Amino acid sequence: MFIGSLFTNLKEIGIMELKTAYFSMEIALENDIKTYSGGLGVLAGDTLRSAADLDYPILGVTLLYRNGFIKQVLEDGEQKEEPDKWDIDRLQHLDVYTSIEIFGRTVDITAYQYTIQGENGEVPVILLDTDLDSNEDYDRSLTERLYLGDDEYRLAQEAVLGIGGFRILEELGYRPKHYHMNEGHSCLLTTELFGREDIQEKCIFTTHTPVKAGHDVFDKDTVRKVLTTTSKKLEERGFESLNTTELALEYSGFVNAVSEKHENVSSQMFPDYDFDSVTNGVHSTTWTNPYLREVLDSEIGAWRCQPGMLSRAFKIDDRKLWNAKMEAKKELIDYIREETGEEFEQDVFTIGFARRATGYKRPTLLFKDIERLESLGELQIVYAGKAHPDDTQGKHFIKKINRYADILENVKLVFLEDYDMNVTKKMVSGTDLWLNTPLRGKEASGTSGMKAALNGVPQLSVLDGWWIEGHIEDVTGWSIGENYVEGENQDEIDSASIYQKLEHAQSLYFDDRKKWIEIMKSCIAINGSYFTTDRMFKEYVTKAYR
Numbered sequence: 001m002f003i004g005s006l007f008t009n010l011k012e013i014g015i016m017e018l019k020t021a022y023f024s025m026e027i028a029l030e031n032d033i034k035t036y037s038g039g040l041g042v043l044a045g046d047t048l049r050s051a052a053d054l055d056y057p058i059l060g061v062t063l064l065y066r067n068g069f070i071k072q073v074l075e076d077g078e079q080k081e082e083p084d085k086w087d088i089d090r091l092q093h094l095d096v097y098t099s100i101e102i103f104g105r106t107v108d109i110t111a112y113q114y115t116i117q118g119e120n121g122e123v124p125v126i127l128l129d130t131d132l133d134s135n136e137d138y139d140r141s142l143t144e145r146l147y148l149g150d151d152e153y154r155l156a157q158e159a160v161l162g163i164g165g166f167r168i169l170e171e172l173g174y175r176p177k178h179y180h181m182n183e184g185h186s187c188l189l190t191t192e193l194f195g196r197e198d199i200q201e202k203c204i205f206t207t208h209t210p211v212k213a214g215h216d217v218f219d220k221d222t223v224r225k226v227l228t229t230t231s232k233k234l235e236e237r238g239f240e241s242l243n244t245t246e247l248a249l250e251y252s253g254f255v256n257a258v259s260e261k262h263e264n265v266s267s268q269m270f271p272d273y274d275f276d277s278v279t280n281g282v283h284s285t286t287w288t289n290p291y292l293r294e295v296l297d298s299e300i301g302a303w304r305c306q307p308g309m310l311s312r313a314f315k316i317d318d319r320k321l322w323n324a325k326m327e328a329k330k331e332l333i334d335y336i337r338e339e340t341g342e343e344f345e346q347d348v349f350t351i352g353f354a355r356r357a358t359g360y361k362r363p364t365l366l367f368k369d370i371e372r373l374e375s376l377g378e379l380q381i382v383y384a385g386k387a388h389p390d391d392t393q394g395k396h397f398i399k400k401i402n403r404y405a406d407i408l409e410n411v412k413l414v415f416l417e418d419y420d421m422n423v424t425k426k427m428v429s430g431t432d433l434w435l436n437t438p439l440r441g442k443e444a445s446g447t448s449g450m451k452a453a454l455n456g457v458p459q460l461s462v463l464d465g466w467w468i469e470g471h472i473e474d475v476t477g478w479s480i481g482e483n484y485v486e487g488e489n490q491d492e493i494d495s496a497s498i499y500q501k502l503e504h505a506q507s508l509y510f511d512d513r514k515k516w517i518e519i520m521k522s523c524i525a526i527n528g529s530y531f532t533t534d535r536m537f538k539e540y541v542t543k544a545y546r
């Protein structure tokens with residue numbers, strides 16, 4: 001079902017010979033398009049931004065989410081949630097329709113397009129929408145909210161994404177060589193390929209979470225009730241209840257984890273499957289501060305097209321790098337003043353911590369020994385992060401951190417509301433040190449520390465996820481609790497280590513500025529040049545999209 005103008009439009013941009021369709025439950029396109037919640041969506045967006053830079057024939061498929069995930073409002077230090085509305089007029093409506101069967105009824109689906117403009121090409125992203133007059137109210141709401149709702153709602157969303165997304169691409173005339181499932185949410189697309197001999201050649205699967213609860217599992221009754229005819233297809237193949245990760249693993253010819261450590265963890269969780277690893281990265285131009293970008297343009301050259309060139313960062317003039325840093329820090333300080341009324345200072349050592357507020361990330365570990373923390377002298381700390389509305393422990397962390405802000409004396413602490421791409425950009429470039437404290441084995445990769453490195457900000461982190469690959473002590477940052485032996489009290493050992501390393505970092509910062517600037521350069525040259533979605537995407541092309 002072709003619409004003439006659409007067809008020419010697609011032809012013009014040369015994507016009819018599509019190699020890969022990249023499916024993701026969330027994709028972070030821009031700060032004000034609220035189709036993302038956190039790390040997974042940001043990674044998906046960065047992946048497609050790098051693909052656009054490389055002019056690779058790929059497209060993205062996701063849902064529209066008119067109400068986004070949540071808008072976080074802090075009331076007296078406690079998280080309240082509001083719908084995160086945004087202006088969908090920014091997208092182009094495609095006159096294309098398909099339908100799927102869920103709950104035994106027909107649900108119609110249409111699509112919108114957003115086009116990512118890269119350095120050398122463009123990548124279209126198709127956003128599926130069920131808010132059509134022909135659908136029942138409940139079905140119209142299926143593309144309204146991200147990660148909110150019960151199991152039935154979630155499984156129905158996954159059917160819209162996997163099955164609906166597959167069919168809409170057919171309607172649009174795309175014949176992808178590969179379907180890349182970014183996490184298990186889109187696994188139902190495999191049911192559209194059941195019976196085909198080349199199903200494994202066509203399917204690629206990237207798993208992102210080493211935490212059991214992170215893998216969606218739906219019981220038999222839910223699967224039958226929601227998926228009706230599709231559930232029969234699944235049952236014929238031995239899937240009565242549905243573990244999305246297992247379904248994706250079963251039918252994918254290439255399967256990967258997102259760091260070397262995560263490959264080991266995944267192989268232990270799913271011993272019947274062969275995992276490769278492609279370590280995550282970030283999109284360099286998106287995450288560098290404008291002041292630094294200018295310095296890199298003049299000192300390094302065409303790094304925006306070839307982020308690997310950032311390895312030349314050692315050549316950057318000290319003064320220029322430091323001045324750009326001071327500008328970025330000033331921008332963060334201005335933002336903090338506007339948002340919280342707090343006055344941060346330019347010459348005080350500043351720590352950043354921002355990520356989803358949840359148990360395994362141990363967001364309050366830094367405050368385990370308040371006296372010791374205060375003994376470090378003047379410090380500024382910036383926090384941010386949303387908790388999932390059902391995560392009571394996560395919400396409790398946010399409240400607790402805000403209480404610490406009231407009682408600390410030597411330490412100035414703020415919690416910035418509504419963590420999103422813009423807040424990230426300010427924090428990863430304006431702070432002096434990036435802190436990360438996950439429980440070992442729980443961080444698949446982590447990417448905010450990569451964004452910090454790109455901006456010359458060293459990381460202090462537990463050796464987990466990407467940091468095992470990127471850490472060089474006193475060169476790219478510092479490890480936490482490196483002598484920890486399994487069975488010991490992690491919190492005890494890690495917090496003691498944090499204070500000790502903070503003391504060390506502070507003394508370098510104030511007493512040996514030349515060495516500190518050398519560390520900043522190492523972060524950019526060693527980690528900023530490597531942990532990019534440019535390198536990552538090329539790995540997918542050579543390992544998976546062949």
Ligand SMILES: *Cc1c(COP(=O)(O)O)cnc(C)c1O
Pocket residue numbers: 037038039040042354355356419420421424445446447448449451
């Ligand atoms: C980068 C980013 C994340 C992911 O950071 P992690 O270190 O992987 O937890 C989450 N949310 C936003 C808004 C981000 O920019």
